[in-house]
Amino acid sequence: xxxxxxLQVLIVDDSMTDCVIFRRHLSKGVQRPYExxxxxxxxxxxxRLEQLQPDCVLMDFNLPDSDGVSLVKKLVATYGQxxxxxxxxxxxxxxxxxxxAMQSGAHDFLPKNSASAIVLRRAVENAAEKAAIQxxxxxxxxxMALQNEELERHIHRLEREAAERQLAExxxxxxxxxxxVVTDHAAVLLALCDQECTYKFVNRPYAQRFGMEPExxxxxxxxxxxxxxAYEAILPHLQNVLAGDRVEFEIEIPYETLGRRWxxxxxxxxxxxxGTVQGLxxxxxxxxxxxxxxxxxxxxxxxxxxxxxxxxxxxxxxxHELRTPLNPILLLSSDAASDPSIPVPxxxxxxxxxKNVDLEARLIDDLLNITRISRGKMALxxxxxxxxxxxxxxxxxxxxxxxxxxxSLRVNLNAHAHTVMGDDVxxxxxxxxxxxxxxxxxxxxxxxxxxxxxxxxEDVVEIRIEDTGIGMSAPELERIFDAFAQGDHAxxxxxxxxxxxxxxxAISQMLVKSHAGSILAESTGPGEGAAFVIKLPLVPDIxxxxxxxxPAESIRxxxxxxxxxxxxxxxxxxxxxxxxxLQRRRYLVSTASCVDEARLLAREKHFDLLISDIGLPDxxxxxxxxxxxxxYGLKGIALTGYGMEKDLDRSSAAGFVTHLTKPIHxxxxxxxxxxxxAHLAK
Numbered sequence: 081x082x083x084x085x086x087l088q089v090l091i092v093d094d095s096m097t098d099c100v101i102f103r104r105h106l107s108k109g110v111q112r113p114y115e116x117x118x119x120x121x122x123x124x125x126x127x128r129l130e131q132l133q134p135d136c137v138l139m140d141f142n143l144p145d146s147d148g149v150s151l152v153k154k155l156v157a158t159y160g161q162x163x164x165x166x167x168x169x170x171x172x173x174x175x176x177x178x179x180x181a182m183q184s185g186a187h188d189f190l191p192k193n194s195a196s197a198i199v200l201r202r203a204v205e206n207a208a209e210k211a212a213i214q215x216x217x218x219x220x221x222x223x224m225a226l227q228n229e230e231l232e233r234h235i236h237r238l239e240r241e242a243a244e245r246q247l248a249e250x251x252x253x254x255x256x257x258x259x260x261v262v263t264d265h266a267a268v269l270l271a272l273c274d275q276e277c278t279y280k281f282v283n284r285p286y287a288q289r290f291g292m293e294p295e296x297x298x299x300x301x302x303x304x305x306x307x308x309x310a311y312e313a314i315l316p317h318l319q320n321v322l323a324g325d326r327v328e329f330e331i332e333i334p335y336e337t338l339g340r341r342w343x344x345x346x347x348x349x350x351x352x353x354x355g356t357v358q359g360l361x362x363x364x365x366x367x368x369x370x371x372x373x374x375x376x377x378x379x380x381x382x383x384x385x386x387x388x389x390x391x392x393x394x395x396x397x398x399x400h401e402l403r404t405p406l407n408p409i410l411l412l413s414s415d416a417a418s419d420p421s422i423p424v425p426x427x428x429x430x431x432x433x434x435k436n437v438d439l440e441a442r443l444i445d446d447l448l449n450i451t452r453i454s455r456g457k458m459a460l461x462x463x464x465x466x467x468x469x470x471x472x473x474x475x476x477x478x479x480x481x482x483x484x485x486x487x488s489l490r491v492n493l494n495a496h497a498h499t500v501m502g503d504d505v506x507x508x509x510x511x512x513x514x515x516x517x518x519x520x521x522x523x524x525x526x527x528x529x530x531x532x533x534x535x536x537x538e539d540v541v542e543i544r545i546e547d548t549g550i551g552m553s554a555p556e557l558e559r560i561f562d563a564f565a566q567g568d569h570a571x572x573x574x575x576x577x578x579x580x581x582x583x584x585x586a587i588s589q590m591l592v593k594s595h596a597g598s599i600l601a602e603s604t605g606p607g608e609g610a611a612f613v614i615k616l617p618l619v620p621d622i623x624x625x626x627x628x629x630x631p632a633e634s635i636r637x638x639x640x641x642x643x644x645x646x647x648x649x650x651x652x653x654x655x656x657x658x659x660x661x662l663q664r665r666r667y668l669v670s671t672a673s674c675v676d677e678a679r680l681l682a683r684e685k686h687f688d689l690l691i692s693d694i695g696l697p698d699x700x701x702x703x704x705x706x707x708x709x710x711x712y713g714l715k716g717i718a719l720t721g722y723g724m725e726k727d728l729d730r731s732s733a734a735g736f737v738t739h740l741t742k743p744i745h746x747x748x749x750x751x752x753x754x755x756x757x758a759h760l761a762k
Contacts, residue, residue, distance in 0.1 A: 086115040092139035094120040105197035122146035135208035136165035156185035162214035165207025269364040277302040321347035342371040403721035403742035408653040410437040410743035467498040474511035495532035500616040513584035522549035546611040552603040561589040648692040675699035690716035702734040715756045
C-alpha cells in the first residue's frame with residue numbers, strides 16, 4: 081500500500097515557543113507524515129498562501145497585525161469556505177469567541193492549555209478532513225447539478241417517446257442512481273437491512289470492505305457477510321434496534337482484505353408510515369486510527385510511569401550509597417570540631433572536614449529536591465514564621481565564609497511586618513542559597529547588603545539581597561533560575577571555577593513559588609554586582625494566634641533514669657561512631673548489625689528507644705519497627721540514606737517518630753531522641 085501523502089500544515093503564531101510545541105505535538109507518534117510551515121503574522125500568512133496550498137491552517141487568535149476572526153473571514157473571502165481546514169487556538173475558553181470563530185468559517189476551536197499532542201493532531205486532521213469532504217461534496221453537488229440538467233433533458237425526451245408508466249419508471253431508476261452515486265462517495269459505510277437481517281442496500285465502500293460489490297451483498301444475511309463471530313458480537317445491538325431503539329457501539333471486525341479494524345457503528349430503526357419497525361439503517365465509520373492512538377497513548381503512559389518508578393528507585397539507591405559513607409565522617413568530625421579538649425588547630429581541621437561533608441550532603445539534597453519539587457512531591461510544614469529570625473539563622477550559616485573572604489555584611493531589617501506562613505527550614509534554604517551565591521561571586525573585600533521592607537500595597541514582605549560581585553549579563557539573567565545552569569562567568573574555565581551543580585537558585589525559585597511568593601534577579605551588567613528580590617505574602621493576623629507553644633524542656637527519660645537505646649546499623653563505621661557519640665551523651669547503647677541480632681537483644685533486655693537503619697542484610701527497618709512496637713511498645717527513629725518522599729511516608733506508616741537522612745548531625749539526632757522520648761512520655 082502506497083504511503084500516505086504528507087499533511088500540509090501552516091502555523092500562524094507569533095510565539096516561537098508555541099510554534100515549537102505545536103510542531104513537536106504534530107510530529108509525535110503520527111502514522112501520516114506532516115509538512116509544517118510557520119509564519120508569525122496575518123500578512124505573512126496571506127502571502128505564504130499565494131504559493132502554498134495547505135491541508136490545514138493552525139492559527140493563534142491573538143496576532144500582531146490582526147485578530148483570528150478577522151483573518152478567518154479574510155481567508156474565507158479569498159479562498160472559499162473549505163479551501164483548507166482552519167483550527168483556531170486561543171489562551172482563553174471564551175464560548176462566544178468560539179462561536180464567532182466557527183461562524184466565521186473556522187472548523188475547530190481549541191484553548192491552548194488543553195491542546196495536548198493527541199488533541200491537537202486530532203483537531204488538525206479532522207479539520208483537514210472536514211474541509212476535504214466539503215470540497216468533495218461541493219464538487220459532487222456541482223457534478224450532480226450538471227447531471228441533473230442532463231437527466232431533465234433525457235426525461236423530456238422520454239416523456240415525448242414513452243407512456244406515463246415508462247416515464248415514472250425512468251424517474252425512479254434515475255433517482256436510485258443518484259442515491260448510489262452519493263452514497264458510494266460518502267466517507268462512511270452504509271447498509272439497510274430488513275427485519276430478518278437481510279441486506280436491502282449497501283454502498284460501495286461497505287461492500288468493498290468485504291471484498292465484494294454491492295450487488296453481491298444485497299440479498300445476503302448479515303451473518304453470511306460478517307461471519308459468525310462478528311455477528312454474535314453485534315446480535316444484542318441488532319435486537320435492540322429492531323425493538324425500536326437507536327444504538328451506537330464500537331467493535332473490532334476482522335476483515336479478510338484489511339485485517340482487524342475498529343469501527344464505530346450507529347443503528348437506527350427504519351419505520352413504515354404507520355410507525356412500525358420494518359428494518360434498520362446502519363452507519364459505520366472506521367475509528368482504527370483513533371483507537372491505535374489511544375493504545376499508543378496508554379502504552380506511552382505506562383512506559384512513563386515505569387520510567388518514573390525506575391528513576392525514583394535509582395535516586396533512592398544513589399542517595400543511600402552516597403550518604404552512608406559520609407555519615408561516620410560527619411558524626412566524628414562534628415564531635416571533634418566542638419570538643420574543647422582537642423587543640424584549636426586540630427579542631428579547625430575537623431571543622432574543615434565537617435564543612436566539606438556538609439557541602440557534599442547539600443549537593444545530594446539538591447539533586448533530590450529538584451526532582452521532588454518539580455513533581456510536586458515536597459511536603460511543606462507551614463506555620464507562621466518570622467522572616468527576620470530565619471534570615472539571622474541564614475547569616476549564621478554563611479558567617480564563616482563571609483569572614484574568610486573579608487566581606488562586609490550590611491543588614492537593614494526595616495520591615496515592620498515580617499511574619500509569613502511558611503516552612504522555616506525551606507525558607508532558610510532559600511535565603512542560604514541566595515546568600516551563598518552572593519558570597520561565591522563577590523570578590524574579597526566586597527559587600528553584601530540585606531534589606532527588608534513591608535509593601536502594604538501588595539501585602540508582602542520584600543527581602544532584597546545585593547552584592548558588589550561580578551554581576552550578570554542579560555542572557556545570564558534569563559537563565560539564572562534554570563536547573564544546572566551557571567553564568568558565563570562561572571567559567572572562563574567552566575563551572576568548576578566556582579563549584580556547585582547550578583541547582584541552588586532553581587530550587588530556591590521553586591520553593592518561593594510553593595510559598596505563593598516570587599523571586600527576581602537584577603543586574604545592570606558584568607562587574608556591576610547583582611540583587612535578588614524575594615517577596616513573600618504576609619500572614620493574616622488571625623494566623624498569628626495559632627503559633628505552636630514553646631516546647632517544654634528536653635526529656636531525658638522517665639524518672640531521670642538513663643535512656644536505653646537499641647542501635648541497629650549494618651554499616652560498621654557508622655554503628656561504631658554513633659554508639660560512641662551517644663554514650664558520651666550518657667545514653668546506654670546496645671548495638672546490632674542485623675534484624676536477628678536486634679530481635680535477640682530486644683528479648684533479653686528493656687529498651688526505651690529504637691534507632692534503626694532501613695536497609696539491613698536480613699530484612700528492613702520498617703518491619704523491625706512494626707514488630708518491636710507491637711511486642712514492646714518501642715518508639716523509633718529511622719536513620720537511613722533513603723530520603724525520597726515515599727521513604728518518609730513509609731517510615732511514618734511503620735511507626736517511626738521521625739526519619740533522619742544520612743549524613744546526620746548529632747544535634748539533629750539529639751533533637752529527634754528528645755521528640756521520641758516526649759512521645760513515649762505521653
